[in-house]
Amino acid sequence: MTMATTQKSTGRPGRRIDLQVIGPILALIALLLIGMALNSNFLSYANITNVLARSAFIGIIAVGMTFVITAGGLDLSVGSMAAFVAGLMILVMNLLTESMGVTLPVILIGIAVALLAGLVAGVINGILITRVGIEAFIVTLGTMGIYRSLITWLADGGTLSLGFEMRELYRPVYYGGIAGVSWPIIAFVVVAVLGEIVMRHTAFGRHCAAIGSNEKVARYSSISVLKVRLATYVLLGLLVGFAVVMYVPRLGSASASTGLLWELEAIAAVIIGGTLLKGGFGRVWGTVVGVLILSLIGNILNLTDFVSPYLNGAIQGAVIILAVVLQRKGATER
Amino acid sequence: MADPILSLNGVSKSFGPIEVLHGVDFELRPGEIHALIGENGAGKSTTMKILGGYIDASDGDIRWQGAPVTFGSSDEAEARGIVMIHQEFNLAEHLGVDQNVFLGREIKRGWRLDHKAMRARTAELLAQLECPVDPSARVSGLSVPAKQMVEIAKALSRDLRVLIMDEPTAVLTERDCEILFRQIDRLRAQGVAILYTSHKLSEVKRICDRVTVLRDGAMVRSAPVSEITEDEMAAAMVGRELSDLYPAKAVPQDEVMLEVEGLSVPGLIETASLTLRRGEVLGIGGLVGAGRTELAEAIAGLRPRGGRVRLMGETLPAGQVKTAMERGLVYLTEDRKSAGLLLDKGLRENLTLPLLDRFGTVLIDRKAEEAALDKAIADFAIRAPERDMPVGNLSGGNQQKLLLAKTLLSDPQVILIDEPTRGIDIGTKQQIYTLISGLAAAGHAIIVISSEMPELIGLASRVLVMHAGRIVGGLEGDDVNEGAIVRLAMGLEETSEEAAA
Known part of the structure; x- marks a missing residue:
């Protein structure tokens, strides 16, 4: 990492950064135009609401991921963690329904369980990475496997479902909303706005960028590097719990395939949005744009028939690689 | 005199609208050591990078053996036998010495x-350099001089x-400088053309044949070393006569500010x-690797330690940088590029980094930050073309001034300064x-660690010398001289009472 800083930096930074700022936005606008040209239903209220609501889960997680990556870390476990937390939440709610009936307190306890489980999972990742000192990649690869296996075991290889009546009671959290805007969208917007403020205008955000940029400088500047690092993982875990609270009322179930590849989509969204994978610079609004780009690609492919939706992954993959290529060009240009 | 092998004729260089080099003429001849000196930001690095093929000239031409040439990249320059040794080494830390020497040309x-052949050839080269390093050792484990x-x-292994x-x-x-000078002499005798930069004018005077002075991107003087004195060089660099480099020393008061016991x-x-009094500048000398930096870092809470540290009468807990800063003790690192500043961030972010909680309660108060930066730029005379430029693009002297401003932002009482003027020009040094000495006169207590003896002698009223992890002696008043410091630093004698190992 110190070797990289010795590279010559004779170019002017101003123009480069501008291009990096507009890049993702231009891509998003282009996608919107393509969507409009290909299908008249694309801009319909139903379609847009659907796209936004479905991207809310990944989006909320990706906001947390932005902090982790900005501080020079990585978390591969979030998809499995979401599945496990969802399964745990459903189990607890089903159990409580037997004694407490189909009532609001059961939902509130379920929500608390999800948030707490996410928090604890984040603490575990964070402690192993910062205190025990194992690479983030290895720790979260491990916990990814553990949580995926645990949810499979909890569901006995099948599906954990919320009781039918309970599902009806909880449903509005996903399908309801205010003034035609559904709750997941509102939640995503709130998390994103708060995230942007924390990243840009608080000491915590500044410390994350400093640690990702050069951990030694941060330590010598009397920043508690380990605490800040730990906090990024805890925040991400908490946001995973929050995403699950929004996700469970959608289908009312969790299985071994819940949240599959979410971690990669979240990381991809962060990178497309212009956050540096090696840390040191992050922007939350970029991540939001990244999430929207990824889900619009899927949506457009579903609405049109000349490219198979099965190629969704291929196109998303190409976009991710392209985004990183553009970033790198900006960084090494003479 | 031999014909120039590599020369610049009227070379200018612009970065965007700003021209940083104005029509520079410069010649390198086989068997000659040509010094290029100037203050930070005078255009030395740019000149060197153009010669080494790292950047292109905007105007004028580069000649190789008399014929105009353009280097597409540093590789093309290297193919002709032009090698640049950077201040920050370009070595692959995890590879062995031999692997580094032959990297890319295995x-x-x-x-x-x-x-076998590479190892044998590396051993040969190292022997030539009187460098007792095992060719198969990993570079990451080597000392700085050994890396150099x-x-x-690596340069010698090519033509x-x-x-x-x-x-x-x-x-x-x-001591390591002496070895280096011998090597440079040998290369000169072999007919290598050498460009040498240094802020130490005595070195220039001693080993170079010719000196060229740059100021603000233009050549102001070029002469054989025999025809120019050190004072004239310094005056040409600064553009004015330099008054006495070291200000008068403050007189220490009685109050003990820092007490270190059995650390x-x-x-x-x-x-x-050691003990440090209010208003005192205490110097710490010794060879690189004697433990001076480690001692300062341990006092400042950057390293785990044993023993007792009392700051203004109160015990300071070990290993807590933040507490130390809050109680009024700070450490300014010798390594400004990898431990001092975030090179890819702007001036404001760097300045306020250690003290963000003083700028706003929940949200950072951007205006207060800007005001602090205004003040720092004025107080420390920092010259930066733009406020939000990455500080990695600032000259070394301005980086050091920014680092000082950052370290002093919390208004500390006890300040540990490690190599205060490493790699910066004489004008900034004086500042x-x-x-x-202004800080000392104002009642702060200061420890200065330095490898430059004139600096210790000129600044400190008392000097402690370390050797192999121990404080082997203290010198005071008229006893502070180069000879005494060197004898202690080399472990030749000890003056402290508890001298036994």
């Missing part, structure tokens, strides 16, 4: 690497015609003790010396 037998020797060995050295002695102790760091420092 000797092969068929399709397989010929490890590896860089030189070396032109060697460009960017402040090679900035990271070396006096130890396993494997690095054995029971070091920093004035600042240090």
